Amino acid sequence: MNTREKFARSACAVANTLDLVGDKWSLLVVRDLLYGKRTYGELAASPEHIPTNILAERLKRLEAAGIISAAAYQERPVRYAYTLTKKGRALGDVLLALVRWGRENIPGTVVLGETAAPDAAPPRAAVRRRRPGTTG
Amino acid sequence: MNTREKFARSACAVANTLDLVGDKWSLLVVRDLLYGKRTYGELAASPEHIPTNILAERLKRLEAAGIISAAAYQERPVRYAYTLTKKGRALGDVLLALVRWGRENIPGTVVLGETAAPDAAPPRAAVRRRRPGTTG
């Protein structure tokens, strides 16, 4: 009966996915997390140079959306490690489609990690479980 | 030697694809064209109600990027039918990944064309060749 969720634009799955990650930065953050980056500093150091205020805002949004989760890996000072949730890892398929389209349709583009080798597959997540939570 | 293309942010295929279609509207236009819509009016009539100035701007950008092409299907007054190029049709894989992620991770979302049936596959392009050039 209560299939009356409020969608921002329409009930279309594409439209609603775009409302979550359809901007120029969110999926790059997801990409970096898939590649094993974990901290704010590591994410900020990516070649695209995401502005730090945007990075902070995106981390909050992605966490609110259940795509990433933040866990303190250190108490004093408190430092957070960001990792993808299952939902976030599922975005890997979207990333893969984007990377394929880019490589085939935008000359000169590469997959991060390889420099020009068209053979190498993009590295898998490899999210190191670094015991982030001594929180109890 | 001249692998020195100028990329806006980095050489990453994902980043450059997002620079082309990484906004809230472009991929919805591609979706509609995949579904067989062809005219400005049909595109504007989609459930998301894209603002008309944005639609006009996106059509220009997508055409400049070689993702769509405009062909006059009538002379007086001149009216254009928009269709996906091969490059644009290749974005279908990205759309498919987005639609799958959305349906599995955002409750209530659907694929346009089906109402709630989880079995139905999203309809293929079905671009009707409507003889766009019956000028005489």
Added chain:
DNA sequence: CTAGTAACTTGCAAAATGCAAGTAACAAAC
């Protein structure tokens, strides 16, 4: 107490978005 570092936050200027209204070219009605 001064320097350095990681992780954010804040202050704007500039750009993108979105709503509404306006314009242009024509067909049909009157």
Added chain:
DNA sequence: GTTTGTTACTTGCATTTTGCAAGTTACTAG
């Protein structure tokens, strides 16, 4: 032949988002 209607845009402008730079907080090292 002037008004009405339709399609395809265009323009104006307020609001929102982005991006650059600088500031702040919480520490460690010296």
